[in-house]
Amino acid sequence: MKRSIGITINGEVYEETVDQRLLLVDFIREVAGLTGTHVGCSVEGRCGACTVVLNGKAVKACLLLAVQADGASVLTIEGLARDDALHPIQDGFWEKHGLQCGFCTPGLLMALYEFLQNPKHSDEEIRTAMSGVICRCTGYVHIVEAVKHAIATVEALSPQERKEWFNE
Amino acid sequence: MASANAWVGQSIKRKEDRRLLVGDGQYLPDIVLPRMVVMGFVRSIYAHAKITAIDTAQAAALPGVRTVLTGADVKHLGSVLSDMSTPNLPGETKRPIFWPLSIDEVKYVGDPLAVVVARDKYTLEDALELVDVEYDPLDIVLDPEHALQPDAPRLYPDWGDNVLYHQHIPAGDPDAAFAQADLVVKERFRCHRTGGQPMETRGCLAMYNPGEGLTLWLTTQRPHIKRHLLAEYLNIPHSQMRVIMPKDMGGAFGTKAPLYREELLACHLAMKLRRPVKWVENRQESLMNVGQGRDQIHELELAVKKDGTIIGLRDRILADCGDARTAIYVGFAMPFLGAMYLINGYDIPNVDIDLTCVVTNKACLTPSRAFGSFAGRFALDRAVELAARALDMDPVEIRLKNAIKTFPHVSAVGVHVDSGDFPGSFAKACAALDYDNFRKEQSEAWQNGRYLGVGFSMGVEISGVPSEVLVPMERQPGFGVATVQFDAHGKVQVAEGDSPHGQGHETTIAQVVADELGLSPEDIYVTYGDTHSGPFAAGTIGSRGASYTLSAAVLAARALRPKMANIAAHLLHIEAGEDDFVFRDGYAILIRDESQRVPIAKIAEVALLSPTELPPGMEAGLEHTSHFEAETAGMHSCNVHAAQVEVFPETGEYKIVRYVAVDDAGQPINPMVVRGQIHGGVAMGIGNACMEEFIYDENGQQLTTTLLDYHIPSSLDLPHIETIEHNVPSPHTPLGSKGKGEGTPGMVPAAVANALEDALQPLGVKITDLPLTPERIWKLIQAAQSKE
Numbered sequence: 037m038k039r040s041i042g043i044t045i046n047g048e049v050y051e052e053t054v055d056q057r058l059l060l061v062d063f064i065r066e067v068a069g070l071t072g073t074h075v076g077c078s079v080e081g082r083c084g085a086c087t088v089v090l091n092g093k094a095v096k097a098c099l100l101l102a103v104q105a106d107g108a109s110v111l112t113i114e115g116l117a118r119d120d121a122l123h124p125i126q127d128g129f130w131e132k133h134g135l136q137c138g139f140c141t142p143g144l145l146m147a148l149y150e151f152l153q154n155p156k157h158s159d160e161e162i163r164t165a166m167s168g169v170i171c172r173c174t175g176y177v178h179i180v181e182a183v184k185h186a187i188a189t190v191e192a193l194s195p196q197e198r199k200e201w202f203n204e
Numbered sequence: 205m206a207s208a209n210a211w212v213g214q215s216i217k218r219k220e221d222r223r224l225l226v227g228d229g230q231y232l233p234d235i236v237l238p239r240m241v242v243m244g245f246v247r248s249i250y251a252h253a254k255i256t257a258i259d260t261a262q263a264a265a266l267p268g269v270r271t272v273l274t275g276a277d278v279k280h281l282g283s284v285l286s287d288m289s290t291p292n293l294p295g296e297t298k299r300p301i302f303w304p305l306s307i308d309e310v311k312y313v314g315d316p317l318a319v320v321v322a323r324d325k326y327t328l329e330d331a332l333e334l335v336d337v338e339y340d341p342l343d344i345v346l347d348p349e350h351a352l353q354p355d356a357p358r359l360y361p362d363w364g365d366n367v368l369y370h371q372h373i374p375a376g377d378p379d380a381a382f383a384q385a386d387l388v389v390k391e392r393f394r395c396h397r398t399g400g401q402p403m404e405t406r407g408c409l410a411m412y413n414p415g416e417g418l419t420l421w422l423t424t425q426r427p428h429i430k431r432h433l434l435a436e437y438l439n440i441p442h443s444q445m446r447v448i449m450p451k452d453m454g455g456a457f458g459t460k461a462p463l464y465r466e467e468l469l470a471c472h473l474a475m476k477l478r479r480p481v482k483w484v485e486n487r488q489e490s491l492m493n494v495g496q497g498r499d500q501i502h503e504l505e506l507a508v509k510k511d512g513t514i515i516g517l518r519d520r521i522l523a524d525c526g527d528a529r530t531a532i533y534v535g536f537a538m539p540f541l542g543a544m545y546l547i548n549g550y551d552i553p554n555v556d557i558d559l560t561c562v563v564t565n566k567a568c569l570t571p572s573r574a575f576g577s578f579a580g581r582f583a584l585d586r587a588v589e590l591a592a593r594a595l596d597m598d599p600v601e602i603r604l605k606n607a608i609k610t611f612p613h614v615s616a617v618g619v620h621v622d623s624g625d626f627p628g629s630f631a632k633a634c635a636a637l638d639y640d641n642f643r644k645e646q647s648e649a650w651q652n653g654r655y656l657g658v659g660f661s662m663g664v665e666i667s668g669v670p671s672e673v674l675v676p677m678e679r680q681p682g683f684g685v686a687t688v689q690f691d692a693h694g695k696v697q698v699a700e701g702d703s704p705h706g707q708g709h710e711t712t713i714a715q716v717v718a719d720e721l722g723l724s725p726e727d728i729y730v731t732y733g734d735t736h737s738g739p740f741a742a743g744t745i746g747s748r749g750a751s752y753t754l755s756a757a758v759l760a761a762r763a764l765r766p767k768m769a770n771i772a773a774h775l776l777h778i779e780a781g782e783d784d785f786v787f788r789d790g791y792a793i794l795i796r797d798e799s800q801r802v803p804i805a806k807i808a809e810v811a812l813l814s815p816t817e818l819p820p821g822m823e824a825g826l827e828h829t830s831h832f833e834a835e836t837a838g839m840h841s842c843n844v845h846a847a848q849v850e851v852f853p854e855t856g857e858y859k860i861v862r863y864v865a866v867d868d869a870g871q872p873i874n875p876m877v878v879r880g881q882i883h884g885g886v887a888m889g890i891g892n893a894c895m896e897e898f899i900y901d902e903n904g905q906q907l908t909t910t911l912l913d914y915h916i917p918s919s920l921d922l923p924h925i926e927t928i929e930h931n932v933p934s935p936h937t938p939l940g941s942k943g944k945g946e947g948t949p950g951m952v953p954a955a956v957a958n959a960l961e962d963a964l965q966p967l968g969v970k971i972t973d974l975p976l977t978p979e980r981i982w983k984l985i986q987a988a989q990s991k992e
Binding site: 055057058065070071072073074075076077078080082083085112113114116117122126129130131133135136137138139140141142145159163164166167168170171172173174175176177178179180 | 215217218220221222224225226227228229231233234326401402403404405452453454455457486487488705706707708876877879880883884885886887888910911912916917918919920922924925
């Protein structure tokens with residue numbers, strides 16, 4: 037069964053006729069060709085590598101069908117940076133060595149994108165915010181530091197800059 | 205003269221991160237080729253059964269399905285293992301005969317018995333459901349001790365038993381040592397089945413044309429080794445086999461080192477169908493097939509003198525290797541190395557180690573970070589703790605008494621340890637924990653009904669494996685190799701034969717080469733992964749990056765300096781050689797008159813773009829390949845870890861309050877990268893020791909085939925991990941650097957178990973088995989209390 041849908045990803049509209057059973061993550065990776073979003077588990081929703089921001093909320097794209105995202109606006113890892121300027125969360129990960137193999141990183145960044153709009157500061161709160169995405173390389177220590185770095189950057193932003201970085 | 209920059213030792217940001225942070229990583233699943241088809245497997249649902257019938261007709265008839273093969277269709281390819289792909293170890297070895305798909309009989313749940321090729325993965329999933337297999341279940345053997353019984357079911361009836369490998373490793377006079385002992389500690393320790401599991405599963409993409417031959421993009425730690433084994437198995441010339449690890453790979457931790465049946469099939473199918481064939485393993489398959497490591501029983505005895513000196517060790521090791529059907533390691537190379545490394549950082553002169561590796565109806569053991577030694581490290585550091593307790597000695601004191609004191613050291617079984625400083629490491633760990641005060645705090649806590657404890661572990665970590673060890677073990681070299689090559693614009697390409705995937709080679713190799721050539725890391729680009737554009741090397745294994753590969757890059761860069769100096773002198777119209785120049789800030793600078801300088805970019809330009817300006821008779825080009833082999837049979841890093849815990853006896857739950865890792869990186873190239881390696885190693889160690897377990901039920905069904913069941917730690921499961929440097933440069937590498945990270949998980953299980961037992965001293969609990977789940981701790985507390 038096929039259906040025609042339209043999904044806006046990183047500001048670009050993709051109008052496609054797809055199988056109803058097509059997963060959103062496959063739409064993103066295979067139809068839109070945005071391979072920065074990864075798949076690390078057998079669509080059980082645990083690994084979190086496929087996390088994207090859908091209408092402002094972090095979601096696991098392997099747990100949604102593409103047809104459920106019809107009409108939605110999706111932000112993926114490819115849409116985070118503005119031209120050559122990295123988003124504060126990307127910059128934090130770079131500064132603090134928050135990634136090694138990089139496979140979970142897109143999911144983590146998208147999960148934390150939502151968190152950073154109203155960040156909380158304790159280590160426990162930061163660790164809770166990232167707990168939906170598994171990282172096997174870092175032991176999370178540098179990721180906590182990366183998030184703190186990003187929080188400091190975000191808090192120093194002007195309202196206008198903040199709007200630019202968090203306006204999908 | 206050497207260059208005068210100092211990039212080495214700086215925590216610069218990683219070069220590889222820019223692409224990874226914006227979604228431009230290039231992983232295996234991201235590669236798409238024209239006319240590509242996808243491959244998937246029908247896998248056994250029984251742990252041991254005869255296949256009585258396979259009906260593929262319905263699957264083959266599904267629109268979009270290109271082919272379906274069963275074992276009978278691939279039998280002509282021959283058995284997977286050859287002399288080249290089987291470890292060549294001392295002791296008695298048996299070799300299973302098997303094919304890429306199982307024929308007639310399956311031996312574990314997940315065993316591949318048919319392959320389907322389809323136009324897309326959705327069609328593939330449908331087709332896999334349509335393959336109908338009839339089984340006649342056979343008796344199974346799941347427990348390694350049961351496997352040794354004369355009446356146990358046999359995996360390979362022609363063997364006569366289930367013993368895959370046996371070796372006896374004696375040294376000194378253990379009988380005399382035990383006769384002289386004041387105390388004998390004897391205990392049985394069991395380490396469960398757990399291991400790697402990277403976030404990116406296995407995968408490959410095979411492409412064939414009769415001119416070039418086969419190209420295989422593969423998630424692998426060892427492209428060159430895979431290449432020559434694949435060519436051998438597929439019976440094609442080596443020149444027609446190319447293996448490429450994609451630019452990026454989502455972790456491996458040992459699991460992507462073996463040669464697997466699935467990649468052989470992808471190659472075969474690409475040749476047969478003349479279409480690119482892609483396979484991306486799903487997580488269920490991954491948990492059924494790879495990352496299953498450890499799984500050993502140790503019956504360990506220590507002969508100890510009253511003053512705490514350990515004079516002898518006996519250990520009877522039984523390793524459960526599963527079905528033993530992967531190439532290169534065949535399930536037993538890990539326990540072998542673990543046995544060789546059992547005594548580790550301890551100086552124990554009299555040793556009797558007996559290793560038996562058996563096959564069972566489980567997946568084959570695969571290498572996992574802390575290759576083979578995780579279980580033994582747990583057993584020995586636990587036994588030492590028990591000895592300390594029996595003698596009423598401090599756990600630090602007994603370790604210092606028995607730690608290797610003078611370097612270089614050759615262990616009783618012949619392992620070379622080049623350099624280290626255990627007393628210095630213990631001092632730092634104790635200072636960080638405020639150890640003396642902690643003991644007071646602990647006594648007070650006990651009086652108040654709280655259970656605090658501290659536990660230590662110590663050991664050596666492999667820093668690469670030399671050819672002297674690797675050639676006999678795996679028929680492969682251990683040297684590090686790198687080609688350093690100027691381009692015409694003064695930038696430098698470093699081609700390595702390993703395949704880094706998170707270790708940071710693009711950055712750390714750039715740092716060392718920049719220092720050697722007076723450039724900036726920005727000027728250096730590191731390439732890897734493609735067997736057709738990098739030198740032959742053993743691959744990214746055993747912490748050999750910072751020890752072997754990086755050292756080769758240093759030597760290759762150094763080898764360019766005489767020619768660079770000669771070109772500079774010629775351009776300056778002076779008589780001068782290498783010793784007259786310093787390479788700094790992008791210039792070759794004459795030491796006696798620093799105003800006399802030539803841009804290094806100009807030297808490269810002359811060597812490549814305008815060779816007419818070269819000194820008369822000089823060959824054009826500016827590149828060199830070095831092979832680095834350390835002048836020792838082993839380099840190691842010496843480390844001390846400590847865990848501090850609080851246990852809640854009502855539930856058996858506990859909290860790792862602090863974890864302190866004192867590690868020796870020799871000369872760290874990028875301390876931030878080193879810390880990251882240690883954090884990750886400790887995290888995997890805690891996951892493996894405390895939370896993760898591959899569980900098989902009594903029918904051999906694997907109960908842990910999702911990440912919900914196989915619990916890899918999340919950010920909420922792990923403590924903050926504190927890292928402290930205690931570096932002793934290796935005398936055998938040009939910069940003193942040592943590899944770091946591979947062996948790190950092996951430090952963890954004893955540190956945590958010792959801490960838990962320490963906390964529970966008033967309750968008299970003894971910990972001998974892993975994993976350290978709250979349930980296990982609770983049961984031990986209950987058992988101890990019911991004894992009172």
